[in-house]
Amino acid sequence: xxxxxxxxxxxxxxxxxxxxxxxxxxxxxxxxxxxxxxxxxxxxxxxxxxxxxxxxxxxxxxxxxxxxxxxxxxxxxxxxxxxxxxxxx
Numbered sequence: 001x002x003x004x005x006x007x008x009x010x011x012x013x014x015x016x017x018x019x020x021x022x023x024x025x026x027x028x029x030x031x032x033x034x035x036x037x038x039x040x041x042x043x044x045x046x047x048x049x050x051x052x053x054x055x056x057x058x059x060x061x062x063x064x065x066x067x068x069x070x071x072x073x074x075x076x077x078x079x080x081x082x083x084x085x086x087x088x089x
Contacts, residue, residue: 037067041065041066041067044065044076045063045064045065045078048063048065048078048080049063049080052080052082054086055085055086055088056082056083056084056085056086057082057083057084057085057086058080058081058082058083059080059081059082059083060080062079062081063078063079063080063081064077064078064079064080065077065078065079
């Protein structure tokens with residue numbers, strides 16, 4: 001197999017194209033995982049809202065659960081707006 005001489009701009013272009021393709025693949029994989037987990041996240045959100053609602057008046061319609069990556073690990077990000085806390089009797 002013969003080597004083809006490439007100029008510096010061609011080498012940089014192929015490296016850049018490789019990085020762009022890899023980044024696009026990562027985005028596609030994240031979107032696929034998000035779609036597969038949508039039902040799980042909705043169920044988790046509903047259950048978390050129910051637990052928090054025992055102790056506080058919450059705005060369930062604005063509650064959110066997302067998955068994020070931190071330092072190589074997945075984490076749930078949960079946001080449940082609280083209007084007020086209930087009195088414990």
